[in-house]
Amino acid sequence: MNAVKIVRLMVCAMVVSVSCSAYAKDREMSTDVVVVGAGSAGLSAAVSAAYKGAKVILLEKMPFAGGSSNFAEGLFAVNTNQQRLKAIGLTKEQTVEKNFEYHHYRNNAVLAAQTITNSTGTIEWLEQQGVRFEVVTMSPTEAPTWHLIQDRGNAHHGAALVQALQAKATELGVKIMFETPAKELIFDGSKVVGVKAVNSKGDNYKISAKSVVLASGGFPNSKEMVKKWTRFDADKVFPTVPINKTGDGINMALSAGADHEGWGLMLHPGTHGPGIKPLGPLYAVTWQPTLWTNKYGERVVDENAVWSFTFGGNAIERQRDSFVWSIFDDATVRYLEEKGIDNGLGVLVPIGTKLKDLRAEIATASSQSNPSIVVADSVEELAQKMGADPDKLKSTVNQYNHAKEIGHDAVTYRKADTIIPVKTGKLYALKTFPYYFVSLGGVKTSLNFEVIDKNDRPISGLYAAGADIGGLYGDTYSTWHSGMLFQFSCQSGKAAGEMAAANSKK
Numbered sequence: 001m002n003a004v005k006i007v008r009l010m011v012c013a014m015v016v017s018v019s020c021s022a023y024a025k026d027r028e029m030s031t032d033v034v035v036v037g038a039g040s041a042g043l044s045a046a047v048s049a050a051y052k053g054a055k056v057i058l059l060e061k062m063p064f065a066g067g068s069s070n071f072a073e074g075l076f077a078v079n080t081n082q083q084r085l086k087a088i089g090l091t092k093e094q095t096v097e098k099n100f101e102y103h104h105y106r107n108n109a110v111l112a113a114q115t116i117t118n119s120t121g122t123i124e125w126l127e128q129q130g131v132r133f134e135v136v137t138m139s140p141t142e143a144p145t146w147h148l149i150q151d152r153g154n155a156h157h158g159a160a161l162v163q164a165l166q167a168k169a170t171e172l173g174v175k176i177m178f179e180t181p182a183k184e185l186i187f188d189g190s191k192v193v194g195v196k197a198v199n200s201k202g203d204n205y206k207i208s209a210k211s212v213v214l215a216s217g218g219f220p221n222s223k224e225m226v227k228k229w230t231r232f233d234a235d236k237v238f239p240t241v242p243i244n245k246t247g248d249g250i251n252m253a254l255s256a257g258a259d260h261e262g263w264g265l266m267l268h269p270g271t272h273g274p275g276i277k278p279l280g281p282l283y284a285v286t287w288q289p290t291l292w293t294n295k296y297g298e299r300v301v302d303e304n305a306v307w308s309f310t311f312g313g314n315a316i317e318r319q320r321d322s323f324v325w326s327i328f329d330d331a332t333v334r335y336l337e338e339k340g341i342d343n344g345l346g347v348l349v350p351i352g353t354k355l356k357d358l359r360a361e362i363a364t365a366s367s368q369s370n371p372s373i374v375v376a377d378s379v380e381e382l383a384q385k386m387g388a389d390p391d392k393l394k395s396t397v398n399q400y401n402h403a404k405e406i407g408h409d410a411v412t413y414r415k416a417d418t419i420i421p422v423k424t425g426k427l428y429a430l431k432t433f434p435y436y437f438v439s440l441g442g443v444k445t446s447l448n449f450e451v452i453d454k455n456d457r458p459i460s461g462l463y464a465a466g467a468d469i470g471g472l473y474g475d476t477y478s479t480w481h482s483g484m485l486f487q488f489s490c491q492s493g494k495a496a497g498e499m500a501a502a503n504s505k506k
């Protein structure tokens with residue numbers, strides 16, 4: 001299934017969900033384990049619980065499995081066979097040390113170390129479920145830890161992993177209920193003993209279970225939760241995909257008294273407006289290290305930050321009104337058309353992709369008066385169209401171009417030979433915004449993925465996995481350890497499923 005098809009199905013699901021029938025029924029079911037959410041975390045949990053002999057019901061809000069995992073491409077891991085065959089000698093110790101430093105010792109260090117240590121086994125377990133990998137790097141600023149998922153029939157990357165796990169779950173007898181979101185937990189005193197769910201016809205389900213695993217993929221599509229829990233202005237950051245993930249699992253855990261930590265967003269650059277396609281040519285330009293200025297026309301950062309998409313996103317978000325102008329000229333347009341992009345958008349828009357439609361998209365967006373793109377014949381005109389001070393922008397562009405000529409950038413200390421000059425032909429300024437792939441942070445768990453309360457005691461019968469869990473990150477996401485969240489989703493899902501199955505046999 002491709003991304004466009006998934007988004008179409010999503011819109012249909014929303015239409016259906018408001019037309020509940022008047023003949024809704026109340027239904028009761030009973031099982032060993034209920035898993036909430038059929039993304040990579042939930043599917044891993046369902047499969048591992050079923051391997052342990054548990055009866056499993058897997059609830060999915062949407063009409064298809066996979067959530068954000070459908071769009072993701074690769075998993076972090078070290079010491080894998082794929083790395084051995086490419087003579088990659090990165091060790092767990094080096095990776096753990098880098099992780100702690102990267103996250104400023106603000107993350108759950110033991111959870112991070114466990115994730116790194118168990119990454120080797122998780123790749124092997126996924127291979128046993130029919131998933132295939134190749135290790136690749138996306139940018140010169142990251143370690144070779146990204147295990148890119150290989151196609152499975154016509155399913156690509158994350159969708160291929162989802163397809164393999166869904167097939168295994170079905171083979172093992174897991175009952176998957178689509179368009180049936182979990183709504184609330186059922187308690188017996190302080191113990192969790194099941195969930196209530198409602199399907200698209202409006203049928204109410206009361207499902208008794210010995211264990212519940214929450215794997216609803218975080219809260220990227222809940223503006224309210226972004227507002228309430230993160231430091232970001234929810235009106236100035238944009239979710240990459242509209243996938244209806246509204247923090248349901250996290251909110252259910254909080255209702256059970258769960259503790260929480262690590263709230264944030266996995267930022268990256270992007271742009272939008274009439275005539276601009278998501279992941280299209282102008283969107284791809286926002287990931288290139290062209291000149292960046294703030295709304296006033298001043299330089300703000302060594303633009304090479306964008307080689308790490310999170311660093312780029314962070315630098316953009318902290319500017320006044322949370323945007324930068326990406327400024328480039330006709331020579332750059334020609335380079336991007338003929339030689340292609342230097343910084344890939346994962347493998348969705350890989351390095352070297354020739355932006356043949358860039359000029360056409362600029363023309364379309366301009367003809368639709370899209371304020372995100374302005375075109376001019378001089379720096380003064382560009383500044384005027386950007387709403388910046390022409391003298392200031394002129395001085396910025398002169399300093400930037402001069403830095404290349406003299407081999408020294410005294411403003412941001414960007415390596416001068418990497419500077420992409422702005423001086424040939426028409427000039428362009430593209431408003432570049434902070435987008436986010438997924439939310440970070442959520443409920444606290446033990447190392448066995450039992451949800452814990454504010455006294456660090458496990459809440460009986462309740463487990464969590466994947467992007468519903470907080471604590472793996474400090475103040476940002478690491479692209480040096482590329483693919484960490486996807487790895488964590490599969491790994492925590494597998495472990496939570498095993499724990500949930502063991503609990504159901506008590």
Ligand SMILES: Cc1cc2nc3c(=O)[nH]c(=O)nc-3n(C[C@H](O)[C@H](O)[C@H](O)COP(=O)(O)OP(=O)(O)OC[C@H]3O[C@@H](n4cnc5c(N)ncnc54)[C@H](O)[C@@H]3O)c2cc1C
Pocket residue numbers: 036037038039040041042059060061062064065066067068069070071072073074075076180181182183215216217218240241243244245246248249346437438465466467468482483484485486487489
């Ligand atoms: C474009 C894109 C590219 C990405 N690339 C990468 C990458 O290469 N590497 C990486 O590490 N990470 C990447 N990510 C992040 C990645 O998607 C997450 O790491 C991972 O998919 C999280 O898995 P999950 O199972 O926790 O959540 P999801 O895969 O989103 O699954 C959650 C599921 O729960 C369902 N759900 C929600 N609420 C309910 C409810 N109430 N009841 C029942 N079901 C519910 C959702 O519909 C969804 O199917 C990317 C994200 C995007 C958007």
